[in-house]
Amino acid sequence: MKKILNTIDNKRIKIFEDKVLASKEIAGEIADLIKNKNEKNEKTVLGLATGSSPIEVYKELVRLHKEEGLSFKNVITFNLDEYYPMEDEDVNSYNYSMDYHLLNHIDIDRNNIHIPSGKIHKEDIENFCYLYEQEIKKVGGIDFQILGIGRTGHLGFNEPGSERNSRTRLITLHDITKIDAASGFGGYENVPKFAITMGLETIMNARRIILMAWGKGKADIIKETLTCKISTATPASIIRLHKNATLYLDNDSASKLD
Numbered sequence: 043m044k045k046i047l048n049t050i051d052n053k054r055i056k057i058f059e060d061k062v063l064a065s066k067e068i069a070g071e072i073a074d075l076i077k078n079k080n081e082k083n084e085k086t087v088l089g090l091a092t093g094s095s096p097i098e099v100y101k102e103l104v105r106l107h108k109e110e111g112l113s114f115k116n117v118i119t120f121n122l123d124e125y126y127p128m129e130d131e132d133v134n135s136y137n138y139s140m141d142y143h144l145l146n147h148i149d150i151d152r153n154n155i156h157i158p159s160g161k162i163h164k165e166d167i168e169n170f171c172y173l174y175e176q177e178i179k180k181v182g183g184i185d186f187q188i189l190g191i192g193r194t195g196h197l198g199f200n201e202p203g204s205e206r207n208s209r210t211r212l213i214t215l216h217d218i219t220k221i222d223a224a225s226g227f228g229g230y231e232n233v234p235k236f237a238i239t240m241g242l243e244t245i246m247n248a249r250r251i252i253l254m255a256w257g258k259g260k261a262d263i264i265k266e267t268l269t270c271k272i273s274t275a276t277p278a279s280i281i282r283l284h285k286n287a288t289l290y291l292d293n294d295s296a297s298k299l300d
């Protein structure tokens with residue numbers, strides 16, 4: 043059964059028993075947006091996330107493409123982040139993950155895909171980040187941004203301390219983030235120390251935001267995000283200020299909410 047709680051700070055919260063059902067609803071909203079824009083001959087600009095949280099959304103989008111003819115020909119994507127340093131072909135890279143879960147299975151024009159690169163030279167990072175922001179502006183901004191959340195309260199890789207007006211940049215990863223990523227990398231010491239991430243302002247400028255969190259491991263940070271003073275100490279708390287953001291939870295991630 044699906045319960046819809048009251049608005050908190052302009053933000054809607056939806057709690058599902060099953061993350062697959064929740065993900066289908068999110069994918070459905072994305073599909074409707076793409077179809078509406080396609081009819082008007084307009085591009086749809088999607089902000090995409092990695093990690094385990096959006097996997098079911100991508101699965102459903104691939105199904106909608108293969109079984110129901112949803113076309114991504116007019117879709118432009120910008121991913122939130124990438125580890126640094128990181129090769130595109132590395133199975134731990136977000137470039138690889140996006141291809142694996144979504145991009146290799148739909149009819150998107152590869153020129154319309156934007157994912158921060160983890161293999162550029164250090165001295166080119168600043169310019170790369172500037173150009174990433176310019177590209178987003180050039181296509182009219184992000185229509186629909188999906189987000190997961192890290193246990194530090196990060197969005198993308200905006201770790202605690204990230205400013206509200208932050209833009210795409212290189213960031214040092216928090217210890218908890220590296221601990222959470224350690225198993226995939228075969229140990230904490232192998233996790234990259236840095237990442238390139240869109241900033242909080244880049245994210246907040248999206249016209250629609252959906253943040254999803256599944257499982258007991260997210261219960262504390264979800265409670266914190268919704269109840270703390272909005273501040274850089276809990277970066278995700280900023281989305282309480284967004285006029286068109288919805289939080290999708292399952293019973294476990296919502297288990298510490300009153």
Ligand code: GLP
Pocket residue numbers: 091092093094095096122123189190191192197198199219
């Ligand atoms: C990573 C990503 C985030 C993601 C978070 C949660 O650190 N940079 O964008 O939201 O992890 O990951 P998961 O969805 O696997 O819980």
